[in-house]
Amino acid sequence: MRDADDATKEHWAFRHGHFFGRILGASTIDTDHCSVVAEARPSSNMTHHKIELTAHHLTRFASTNPLDAVSELIWNGLDADASRVTVTTEFDVLQSMSAIVVADNGEGIPFDQIVGRFKRLGDSWKRSSRLSKKQGRFLHGKDGQGRFKALSLGRVVGWTITYADGDQHFSYTARLIADDPTDLIISDAPEKTSRPTGVTVRVTELNPPTRALMNVDALNRIGEKFALYLNQYRDVEINFRGTLIRPETYIVSVEPFTLDPIVDGERTFAVEYDIVEWAVRSERRIYLCDAEGFPLAERNPRFHVPGLDFVGYIRSDYFAALAEQNLIDVDGLDSNVADILEQAKDLTKAFYRKRRVNDTRSVIQKWKEEKVYPYETEALTVAQETERQVFDLVAVSVKDHIQDYDALPATARRFNFELLRQVIERNPTELRSVLEHVIKLPENKLAELASLLEDVTLSNIIEASATVADRLTFVHGLGLGLTTTT
Structure with a gap:
């Protein structure tokens, strides 16, 4: 030093x-x-x-x-x-x-x-x-x-x-x-x-x-700003301090979405949102762009999407109009910008949860083929289906945390999964305690589960609880960020 x-x-x-x-x-x-x-x-x-x-x-x-x-x-x-x-x-x-x-x-x-x-x-x-x-x-x-x-x-x-x-x-x-x-x-x-x-x-x-x-980060920041342009115009080269910026170096995937239009007086502006998954470690940020995708300003969203290195690009000529008035960098004064950012954040979290759930399907199928998955019949009710969603997400997180978990004997994994199923089904208030103190899942993994399970409808699980007390203490005991619905 x-x-x-x-x-x-x-x-x-x-x-x-x-x-x-x-x-x-x-x-x-x-x-x-x-x-x-x-x-x-x-x-x-x-x-x-x-x-x-x-x-x-x-x-x-x-x-x-x-x-x-x-x-x-x-x-x-x-x-x-x-x-x-x-x-x-x-x-x-x-x-x-x-x-x-x-x-x-x-x-x-x-x-x-x-x-x-x-x-x-x-x-x-x-x-x-x-x-x-x-x-x-x-x-x-x-x-x-x-x-x-x-x-x-x-x-x-x-x-x-x-x-x-x-x-x-x-x-x-x-x-x-x-x-x-x-x-x-x-x-x-x-x-x-x-x-x-x-x-x-x-x-x-x-x-x-x-x-x-x-700084090393400077190259990635330049890559973020120009990757979409370079992806669109393949005959263009940008060399930053000896490194050729290639879009494929940075972009894993581009997921397009349409947000609610912005109505400003008599004008209506279309709004598109691209979630670009990054191949390199990147600070999560959202760029406000004109309709063609050129970044005009950036925002640093604060929300939990573990394992997803992404940059969001919100595209609309509304932001170009703000830039022309020198208002694009002024925070808090434009409610339209705040509303669009909230939409983008919610959509990003939903996209992450859906992708994570999809990623678990191949793992679950493998467990079923190995006959270590604790559910042998199909879910018959919404409550049972929700319970299994919780189990799948928690079990995959446990698998990812424990080194060489797949190398354990099938009987040991079956036994562990059965215990986890029993906790979720009969005593869900103890789930966090089991994950934290028995399995020793770290805090960041617990926070990840909280994010993944935000959309789980607790009323469906609570219907399966045996007593009124279970229903009243479920949310507090689980402590993983689940929200009730009415």
Whole structure:
């Protein structure tokens, strides 16, 4: 573990690495490609253009987190019909991250349009179009704000832009400095070049939060944001710090659902919900997306679905409308968003319980074939059927918890299952005690059962209880989160 002195040195180097870069000839070490990269310097023939930005805009841009800022730069390349976007990081001689580079092979921006693109904040060309110009891919940005959010990454943001004019290619540079983000500095004129079209954005004099981009979680977060897009457009590649993001690496399955429409005044918005099961360990979150599935904001739902690594995508143009009003990140003010999130959470829990129940069927069938399953006849009443659902879920949880359970003799497993059946049937109030103290099921497994059994109708089981006392104490004794119904 690094000591506090090492951490202090790293922080100091991170803040002042650009100073040493100047002393050492303004060169940096690109560890992503194991080469030395000279820092691009603008020529003396540059023109300054004034951009009108309000204090509100500046505050919002500065507060953008690093992953969102990098994502915006990636989206800019994809919206420009890039088939490849690469994110790399550079490190100086002190091994402090000194630059973030996002490069694409898109169409670039014609020189005579660049000033207008920057000045028309909130009035991007994308606002009047839903598809990219050449490839016809769905567009993400509409407000022209992505390039300004790059200022949250570092003090200096430079663009090297190459575009085609007929059969010829031309290149020029642009630059923004956080000291005065209203001052856009652009080459006086483009230069003829043989380079392919595209945009390279290079951010230097980095802010400390950008260190989050080096975390392992950063790759998965980028994967979450772009996996559905990459799944839809298979000819597109995104490389994040040396790793090619492949949708099949992240996506196990996509389960689509339709939620209740949102009625806002005279307008009605359709709402779709996709539960994407993740192949990698992921923090559960739900993205609010436009109708095409582009994430606009995220929420972190708090509910218990053990063993399900998923990301939810709620798709509706209602969220796009909120984003245009800068209301998408404001929690608690929009009841429609709160209602839709509750619907999505309930549906996710129901999906998980149904899938878990389905997963137990093959296990139960195997037990029946081995003649260790304690029920030999079919259920005749709803109460009996519910009782068996409880048994199946509990028994499979016990099997998963006990190592090599299937290797036990059939007689031992039959005996254990019979005891468990007797507890559920005759003395259900002792079930939690048996699971916790005899079988020693851990608390997380008990909580998992609580989630799985939420939909069990207790009135059906209670009908099978022998006494009124059993009926009154069943819920309290079981203590696994079951709910009564009327």
